[in-house]
Amino acid sequence: MFPEHSPAWMTEDLAMFRDSVRRFVEQELAPTEERWIEERRMSRDMWRRAGRAGLLCASIPEEYGGGGGNFAHEAVITSELSRAGVTSFGNNVHSGIVAHYLLRYGNEEQKRKWLPRMATGELIAAIAMSEPGAGSDLRAVRTRAVRDGDHYVIDGSKTFITNGINADLIIVVVKTAEGTGSRSVSPVVVETEGLAGFQRGRNLAKIGQKGQDTSELFFSGMRVPCANLLGEEEGQGMFQLVQQLAQERLIVAIISAAAMQRAPDLTVEYASTRKVFGQRLLDLQNTRFKLAECKTYTSLAQVYVDDCIGRALAGTLDVETAAMAKWWCSQHYGTVVDECLQLFGGYGYMEEYPIARMYVNARVTRIYGGSNEVLKELIARRLDPATPVRRATG
Structure with a gap:
């Protein structure tokens, strides 16, 4: 197996935070995912438990009730949720988007009124x-x-x-x-x-x-x-939206890159035990080549996303680069999951298998945060030398 990738922005403190988040996701969220799917929403109690565990508003200053971290903390949380296949927890909107609109554009009274209660899960945004x-x-x-x-x-x-x-x-x-x-x-x-x-x-x-x-x-x-x-x-809405949508699109890229990694892992596990023509599915050259392609896509996606996260932390991420990360990662997320599902055969079409859920969960990433077609248009405009560079802020 390949070693776990560790980006340049992953400090020792962030690694400890990641381990804490991973434990909460594995022990609290992943085991209850079936319940939320049946009920079609996550309970308010689980939101409050996530708040106590430090998953809400992790990148909001402590003076407003947040965790005092930065975008890297949100990236860690998003990645761990995606790798575990947890899609019911709408924290990316709550903490990664709404909280930062309030922090960036809210006045002091608004920030003190709403952010602390968002950090505890009392308010869901x-x-x-x-x-x-x-x-x-x-x-x-x-x-x-x-x-x-x-x-x-x-x-x-x-x-x-x-x-x-x-x-x-x-x-x-x-x-x-x-x-x-x-x-x-x-x-x-x-x-x-x-x-x-x-x-x-x-x-x-x-x-x-x-x-x-x-x-x-x-x-x-x-x-x-x-x-x-x-x-x-x-009348400041479009200005605010343009600034903040870059971070939203990077979040979608993070979701896609992290979830994409899970697909080959699930497929290797399945192919190691499934027998075809008297041998393991994993021993067939077609299987091995397909998995090699998928692993390459996942590795390239993660490296590019990590570079974008580093730029976001440095304040140098531009809107078009975030758009490229979003469309490319979401597009190949779908490609990788489709290739992996094919290797499961008929079992890949059964909802009880995680790869089947990944297949339908992946599709929306090409739509939300701005459809990929719209994002390509934004990127194409940048090819004109007269187009100004727009920095993402958060």
Whole structure:
């Protein structure tokens, strides 16, 4: 077997943190994954247990209740969850995305009000961007917020919202001005408890990641304090989204690279005992060549992702590089799992085998965080020498 890869950014303290996270994932989350799949959401109690274990808001400063770490801590958590096949825990949205919107753009009162309770799991967070008619093109959102005194009145709907059923705190992307210009969109933080005009729709039935609650949201005359605007003024939404989407896309790349590694490991284990024509499946040249190809893909993905993590920590990761990591890793995640499933034969089509679940779980990584086709367009624009370099911040 190949030795475990250790990137340059993996310090001794981070390695100890990784071991702690791995124990929690193996002892608490992985054994309960079946339950969350059946119930189609993870329990609030498990969220609070994850908070006590230090998995929530690990990269948020201690003064706001977080773990005081950096993006490397989020990368470690994400990798361990993916390697264990845990997809029901929506922490990447909660800690890796929403918490950093609040940290980066929230005022002091907002940060102290919401981040500590997110770190304990008391509040579960979501971000509502996608709409039935607006996915990757965020300037096309139709959910509207109109000022009425010191409140916004919000009308519209959102769909495909991760953590949508459990969420107590939702960053909702709304239109605060006419048109589709870059200054027409704003993020508003919504506290859902007892909120009139707020309604959750279905817990959407997905082909994969079935234990992670994903829902529709509806707003009808929903009144939210103007003080919940995220940012110094209206119209900063696109600027904020462009900055933060790079980190979101890197998270998808981390998920893909880590999960991708699991597929050859499962297949080697199966092929070592499965007999075909009187010999082990692993002894057949086709099997060995396919697994060699898959292992090469996984190794290349991990090295590139680790380089991107290093750039993110140094503040030098640009938007297009994050997009390249996301599309390439998610694309080959699907390729590797497909090749490995084929080696399982009919058993690979059975839901009880982890490789079958990986097959359907992998598919969405090519869609969320910006579809791969949209990301290729962003990368292609960078080929024009006149296009400015945009740094990712978090």
